Amino acid sequence: MGCNGRLLLILVLVISLLAVGCQGGAVEGTGEKILKQNSASGEPSSLDPAKAFDEDSMDVVGSLFEGLMRLNAQHQPEPAVAEKVDVSPDGRTYTFHLREAHWSNGEKLTAHDFEYAWKRVLNPQTASEAAFLLYFIENAEAYNTGKATADQVGVKATDDRTLVVKLKQPTPFFKQLTCYPVYSPVYKKGLEKNPNLYNEASGYVSNGPFKMKTWKHDQKIEVVKNEHYRLADQVKLDGISWTMVTEQKTAYQMYQSGQLDMLSRKSVPSDILAGLIKKGEAKVKAGSGLEFFRFNVTKPPFNNAKIRKAFALAVDRTAIVKQVVQGNEMPAGAFVSPGTLTQKGDFRKAASQFVPLTAQPAQAKQLLQEGMKEEGWKTLPPVTLLYSNNEKNKAVAEALQAMFKQNLGVDVQLQSQETKVFLSNQKAKNYQLSRSSFLPDYNDPYNYLESFQTDHSMNRTGWSNPQYDALVKKAFAEPDETKRLEYLHQAEKILFDEMPIFPLYYYNQVHVQKDYVKNIIRHPVGPSDYRFTVLDK
Structure with missing residues (x-):
């Protein structure tokens, strides 16, 4: 080949490489539609559908898996992997007819994968925190507690x-339950060979709109469009990435510089949230659930109910919402949040209410003195408040510390821990006073109040009350809605009479996102839906 020929060949190669670079592909910055967001708690606690039970974990798992039903834009369950469902006249038998569906590796998904998945959640060896969400199924609780077989x-x-x-028994919200991540199928064939299948990116198999690409622990998760998903042609994103930045200022700087498209x-x-809301840069929507604090009633000084009430009544919730959290939240005066629906309407309006919690320093001091006298204490045992490490939690903890000092004369020590360690200690009851949160799994007051039954996996306080347990169990089995709500309201009153917990504020949804991010479906209950999200740059 002559000199001119070689020059021509080199020119053609250069032009080809430039063309590939402009067309985009797997390289970041080449035109791929990747939604970039942040896992504010850091490394998710788990990406196993049986164990993903915190907000950040479920956000990822919800994009990777799909259950029999899925919530639509109106937050109502509609068929997903199931094509249709038949319900028996007595409301106790559900027959789900599955459409043809596939795993992200192309293999067929079957009803056997669902049966295996649900029984795996209930298997005591799985130790799933969310197992109680399947207790509506016949013998599910018995199997989970070792009293029945799979x-x-x-x-x-x-x-x-x-x-x-x-x-x-009849469970009107059962279809809604099957939308929740813990009801997702799992890849039976793969898990039987490798029980740790969902602990790493390698070999991770799912059935949702996206599939796993990269999981660098404590750094980043990347998912990409799943070509085997039933509605793959409607999924416009090429993928989603989650960084794991727990420092709020750093995350916000990344958002400002374009490294992130949105923030929760x-x-x-x-300190800047209120200004962002006022300017319209942060959007506020109705939410569900609440921030609250648990007392460990098995450890002094919170083995005494009067002392627990004293700490609860020393807190000015309105001041914390307005001056610390600043996200237009509502101070919480009860446990079940407003907007929790029943067949009779909003639970908070469906029956007479007890007096909500407000700051009452004088009564708090009196209760503290009475409680200490009952226990024979001249000085209060040392108190430590435990919280998971992020800036908002720290600010709230410091505000509570100041209120306990001002209104009770008590010096409370603060202890922060990385999320996984914090959750492990809370579950093991290695704490005295602990920051907590509750996000409902389905929109019914029972979901809130079932958590504080004796030995319930979500109780974590050591508190037990037979009358409370009986009322919750009666509500579970009661077909008459008026009576059911009466039992639940009575149970909530007992919870506040004995105060193993105290509420702080009800959650709403606050998001900051770029104008070009469109069509995220954010549900009041459950993870967001990114199937139809577009980046309209």
């Missing part, structure tokens, strides 16, 4: 496309 659980794949579910409330510095 074969006795009311879930059976009668063939590859049919799943029959038998419930303890937990990633926005509290």
Whole structure:
């Protein structure tokens, strides 16, 4: 080849490389539509559908998996992997007929994967915190507590496309429950070979709109569009990435510089949030759930109910919301949040209410003195408040510390821990006073109040009250809605009479996102839906 020929060949190669670079592809910055967001708590606690039970974990898992049903834009359950569902006249048997569906590796997904997944959640060895969400199924609780076998659980794949579910009693919100991540299928074939399948990116198999690409622990998670998803042609994003930045100021700087497309409330510095809301840069929507604090009633000084009430009544919730959190939240005066629906309407308006919690320093001091006298204490045992490490939690903890000092004369020590360590200690009751949060799994007051039954996995306080347990159990089995609500209101009153917890404020949804991010479906209950999200740059 002559000199001119070689020059021509080199020119053609250069032009080709430039063309590839302009067209985009797998390289960042080449035109791919990747939604960049942040996991504000850092490393998710788990990306196993059986164990993903915190907000950040479920956000990722919700994009990777899809259950029998899925919430639509109106937050109502509609068929997903199930094509249709038949309900027996007595409301106790649900027959789900599955459409043809596939795993992200191209293999067929069957009803047997669902049966395996649900029984895996209930298997005591799995130690799933969310197992109680399946207790509506016949013999589910008995199997989870070692009193029945897996074969006795009311879930059976009668063939590859049919799943029959038998419930303890009619459960009107059961379809809604099947939208929740813990009800997702799992890849039975893969898990039988590798029980740790969902602990790493390698080999991770899912069935949702996205599939796993990269998981660098404590750094980043990347998912990409799943070409085997049933509505793959409607998924416009090429992928989603989650960084793991726990420092709010750093996360906000990344958002400002374009490294992140959106931030949740937990990633926005509290000292600028009110200004962002006022300017319209931060959007506020109705939410559900609440921030609250747990007392460990098995450890002094919170083994005494009067002392627990003293600490609860020493807190000025309005001041914390307005001066510390600053996200237009509502101070909490009860446990079940407003907007929690029943067949009779909003639970908070459906029956007479007890007096909500407000700051009452004089009464708090009196209760503290009475409680100490009952215990024979001249000085209060040392108190430590435990919280998971982020700037908002720290600011709230410091505000509470100041209120306990001012209104009770008590010096409270603060202790922060990385999220996983914090949660582990809270579950093991290695604390005295602990920051907590509750996000409902389905929109019904029972979901809130079931958590404080004796030995419930979500109780974590050591508190037990037979009358409370009886009322919650009666509510669970009561077909008459008026009576059911009466039992639940009575149970909530007992919870506040004995005060193993105290509420702080009800959650709303606050997001900061770029104008070009469109069509995220944010549900009041459950993870967001990114199936139809577009980046309209």
